[in-house]
């Protein structure tokens with residue numbers, strides 16, 4: 001299993017080792033001891049999965065407030081998606097910056113998105129399934145968002161703005177400039 005720190009080093013791209021044979025392949029997709037030694041002492045308490053039928057479906061950018069902030073270990077188990085993490089930790093040298101990675105069922109890659117980051121994705125294929133582990137339970141009262149196409153984020157999404165498939169909620173999320181200082185950066 002390879003761990004590669006992204007341009008924002010707290011976000012980590014993980015590539016599990018794939019054992020192929022005449023039947024197909026086997027992968028260990030999560031190992032607590034390795035995750036703890038490579039990334040840190042996080043405990044996952046909930047697994048999520050969402051299915052998006054259309055290419056160009058955007059879900060996000062979402063996060064939960066403290067004390068229910070979530071770390072997310074994200075993978076794509078069918079189709080393909082561009083996964084995006086935005087640093088929203090006040091005082092961070094990379095505040096408001098985004099990193100992204102292409103996760104596909106084929107490449108088996110995962111993205112670790114720590115607490116203090118907004119998370120979202122855009123599907124690159126129809127019938128795409130995202131599967132992810134989170135480090136705290138869903139809490140609607142702590143659920144917040146950031147506008148996916150806020151120009152201040154500089155995210156180059158693989159879909160034209162007028163053609164993205166979005167929830168009503170995600171069409172009305174606040175811009176970065178409107179975001180309160182929910183998270184604080186610690187070096």
Ligand SMILES: Cc1cn([C@H]2C[C@H](O)[C@@H](COP(=O)(O)OP(=O)(O)O[C@H]3O[C@H](C)C(=O)[C@H](O)[C@H]3O)O2)c(=O)[nH]c1=O
Nearest residue numbers: 048050059060062063072119120121137138139167169
């Ligand atoms: C996230 C979540 C949602 N729900 C219910 C609430 C709604 O009735 C329904 C759809 O929720 P929502 O529209 O927030 O789903 P997504 O747009 O896929 O949101 C997720 O997408 C981005 C990419 C994320 O990183 C978050 O995990 C999450 O916010 O599922 C639950 O019951 N439990 C949950 O953990």
